[in-house]
Amino acid sequence: MLAASSSLCLIAASGPAPAEPLGIGDRLFPHLGNPGYDVMAYDLAFTYSGNNSEPLPAVTTIDARATDWLKQVNLDYSHGTVRSVEVNGVPAEFRGAGEDLVVTLAKRLAPGSRMRITVGHDSDPTPGKDVKSGWVRTEDGLAMANQIDAAHRVFPGNDHPSDKAIFTIRVTAPNGYTAVANGLPLGAVRRARATTWAYRTEHPMATELTQVSIGRSFVVHRGGPAGLPVRDVVPSKDRKKLEPWLKKTPGQIAWMERKIGRYPFETYGLLIAEARTGFELETQTLSLFERELFTRPEFSKWYVESIMVHELAHQWFGNSVTPRTWSDLWLSEGHATWYEALYAEETADEPLETRMREAYGASDTWRTAGGPPAAPKAPEPGRKMSIFRPNLYGGSALVLYALRQEIGRPAFERLERTWVRIHRDGTATTADFERLASAVAERDLSAFFKAWLHGKKTPPMPGHPDWRSVAPAEKGAKHAPQSSTPQIESRR
Structure with a gap:
């Protein structure tokens, strides 16, 4: 059977079981994630031809544990060709449904059962109609x-x-x-014409934080x-310039580390890419930066350094x-913006x-434009990145x-250090932060957090009763006050 759905091309045998997209019901992105299993590990293998407009032959192996009775498994996948699927070494039927790859199991799995899903597919770096690839060329x-x-x-x-995993x-690429x-x-x-490079994380990671760099890099x-x-990974020709x-x-x-404790991972560094992304990104252990952040003369030294710290702070927060x-997400972006600003104050006299x-x-x-920090408005139609609004950054800080x-x-500094210590390698919610803050402060802060x-x-600022916020509907207020901080698109 040849079927296409949401830019996903599938080659599989037909079967009677219906396929439908699922999700875990995230308020902002309800179709992301899938119920019924927990991924423990991914093994990703890509082969790069040297042409960044060609699909990369790939094999993805997923080790997971069933958390419910399963006859089918939904995987999030689109924008590529799927050639084969095996579950525990046995070929499995599969088909597309929305942006899901639906795999039919040979037999029903009970909760607690382990499964290894191996998918042979292509990974397409070119954008499709109304769809972008996760690859950046x-x-x-x-x-x-x-x-x-x-x-x-x-x-x-x-x-x-x-659902974080190891x-x-x-990656196999030409010499x-x-x-x-x-x-x-x-x-x-290393072989005659190509080299296969292998890496492994020592700590679990969310899928959105995956990073692979392939280039003529140093x-x-x-x-x-x-x-x-x-x-650090840099274009070979820019090694001395970027040092x-x-x-x-x-x-x-x-x-x-002086602020919040030991760095949480096994390595860190910057990936500086010759590309226009419109943002910098905190991919785990290897943050992605646009080259021009470091080469455009209008960006002051303190500003560039504070953006570097923003992405570094995400290694703890996010x-x-x-x-x-x-x-x-405010827990991630608010904290990264906070330490970005604190670093600028302490090292560059930017109050x-x-x-x-x-x-x-x-x-x-x-707040009017994007909603409160912990209850952001849904993304604009067709623009999922539109949740990255100013209130997520400055408002959350x-x-x-x-x-x-x-x-x-x-008390605030104790809270910060305790937060990253007790939730290390895990996931956490706004409610978790509120409870911990109340425990550290030794008083109920629920009213404070409900308002803020x-x-x-915007509630009155403690200690600054004279501060005023200008709402767009206020008489004579055509524009809200703007930050004096220079901007380079968006940091995430």
């Missing part, structure tokens, strides 16, 4: 940007941050190219705090402690209070500033 190869829902356009899986990634992925290298096998190695391996920026990373890691739903006061002035406008004002700096995280209007 660079000047000399490919990189990945899978947030929010693009990972399942690269490989099949359970594409929701609530990843092994193998002359270098492949780097999340985690630490397992080794490289990998720069250096030591970080306590011997942490720091590796003044790259060498700042160990000091930035040390700064973050990657190690992952929002359980997309409505909890945090000034930035927070400007954010407060714009807060009502932001403002909540943290208000919390520090409310409970005091010592869920209210349509």
Whole structure:
């Protein structure tokens, strides 16, 4: 049977069981993720031809545990050709339904049963009609940007941050190219014409944080705090030009560790790509940056460094402690923006209070446009990235500033360190943060959080009764006050 659905081309035998797309009911993206199983590990294998417009032959192996009785398994996958599926070594029937790949099992699996699903497929780096690939085509190869829902356009899986897993990634590329992925290298096998590179994460990871870089790149190695391996991936021709920026990373890691504790992963570094993405992205252990962030003269030194810290802070907030739903994303972006601003204050004399006061002035406008920080409005039709609105960044950092004002700096700093410690390698919700904050502060903060995280209007700022927020409907208020911070598109 040849079937096509949502840019997914399937080659499979027909079968009687109906196929329909499922989801776990995320408020913002209800069709992402799938019920009935928990993924423990992914093994991804890609073969790159040297042409970044050609599909990559790929094999994805998923080790999972059933959490319910299963006769069918839905995987998130679209935008590629599927050639074969096996479950525990036995060929399985499969078909497409929406953006799902529906696999029919040979026999019903009971809760607790293990299953290994192996999918032979192509991974297409070219965008389709109204669909983008999770691959980013660079000047000399490919990189990945899978947030929010693009990972399942690269490989099949359970594409929701609530289901984290260990990843092994193998890339075969022609000699002359270098492949780097999340985690630490397992080794490289060199042949006459191609090399296979292998990497594995030591900590679980959400699908949206997967990173693979293939290019004519140079990998720069250096030591970080306590011997942490720091590796950066840069275009070979730019190695010397970018070194003044790259060498700042160990000091930035040390700064973050003084604030919230030990770096949570096995390695870190920057992937600097010659591509126009419109954002920087905190892919786990290897953050993606546009080359021009470091080369455009209008960006001041302090600003570039603060953006580097923003993506670094995400390794704790968003990657190690992952929002359980997309409505909890303020926990990730708010904290990354907070430490970005705090770093600018402490290292470049850019006052945090000034930035927070400007954010407060714009807060009502932001809430009207995008909803409260913990209850963001749904994305605009056909624009899933539109949930990344100003209130997710400045407005969410403002909540943290208000919390520090409310409970005091010592309690706030204890809360931050405790949060990343007790939820390390896991997922967490807004309610989890509220409960922990109340426990650390030794008083009920539910009213505070209800107003600041869920209210349509910005509450009064503790300690600053004179601060005012200008709502768009207020007389004479055509525009909300704007931040003096320079902008380079969006950091995520």
